[in-house]
Amino acid sequence: MAEDVSFREHSMAEPPAGEDRQRLLSHVRHARILDHLAAAGSVGVAVLAAELGVSDMTIRRDLLELERDGRLLRVHGGAVLAETPASVAMDSEEPRFDARLRRGSEAKSAIAACAAGIVAGYRTCAIDVGTTTYLMAGHLREAGHLKVFTNSLRVSTHLDGGAPEVYVAGGRVRPEEMSVWGPTAVAQFEKLWFDVAVLGTSGITSEGFFDYSFEDTDMKRVYLRRSGFKILLCDSAKFQRMSLVQVGTLADINLLITDAEPPSRIAAALAAARVELRIAPPAAGH
Incomplete structure (x- = not known):
């Protein structure tokens, strides 16, 4: 919770507007999602949506963007760490x-x-x-x-x-x-x-x-x-x-x-x- 408070304080000190704010929020969400993946190996849409205070659809869009960047692999209900070429024969x-x-x-x-x-x-x-x-x-x-x-x-x-x-x-x-x-x-x-x-x-x-x-x-x-x-x-x-x-x-x-x-x-x-x-x-x- 402390992390959430500090993020809000930072947002209030330097309030971005319009698309800039949306990009910032998206960047933060993406970082949180990747942190979860690094710790657990998988993430669920519903859990992320509840934790980040956004809709399931927003999380699905985030996962799609991260998959396009090669950062994760979407699966039913969430995502897992992306395969690397060296890890698959x-x-x-x-x-x-x-x-x-x-x-x-x-x-x-x-x-x-x-x-x-x-x-x-x-x-x-x-x-x-x-x-x-x-x-x-x-x-x-x-x-x-x-x-x-x-x-x-x-x-x-x-x-x-x-x-x-x-x-x-x-x-x-x-x-x-x-x-x-x-x-x-x-x-x-x-x-x-x-x-x-x-x-x-x-x-x-x-x-x-x-x-x-x-x-x-x-x-x-x-x-x-x-x-x-x-x-x-x-x-x-x-x-x-x-x-x-x-x-x-x-x-x-x-x-x-x-x-x-x-x-x-x-x-x-x-x-x-x-x-x-x-x-x-x-x-x-x-």
Whole structure:
């Protein structure tokens, strides 16, 4: 409060007028917002508006201006510290499925088991392509009440002979990933509504989550649009990594399952977007 009083006294001693006053007030607000970010890693629109005595709309304009200057990144309900180029790694080529399956296998197994325990409580589930989603499918073979919808031929094969009913989208096959894509596949699943969708990703930053291919991204976005609850599976090796296509923002998902605490920027962005974070316990046998 003392800081507020001193600011008012300064304003009265040298009263600016018109646009000059507005620029001064904006400058002060921006400094306060950046101070909050430096201390907490994230800021909320409502909290800032109450503290600074201005409207939510004014704070949103301030955040937009600061984002344009590269000082922060806006997220749902507030903002987080901006990423710097040095803090994010870019993956330009998609490794082969078998190589990805071996990489970080313990972490992926733990995430898969945790996700399966959640999915087993639903009746209709959309399952994305990917190594961790593939491992999760193996835990669902006894879920007789479950209907599984997928564009992954690997997931459907993994469930072949199991209890769930499995429905595969029709379309063109991407050979290496064994994924089905194209307008026919999109149109088929766009007509459905899933209780839950489980997505994989190539990487995640505070800006959102990514994938290597345009083809598979189209189906991922169908799952996001047509599901009541959205789960993202991401092992910690993918934190602060991005690739060709941004699939969505963190506000597009409800739950992130991973194997370790994310970096502070991602954690702050998840909190701002109201995404639940779950750390998977080690899988049995590891």
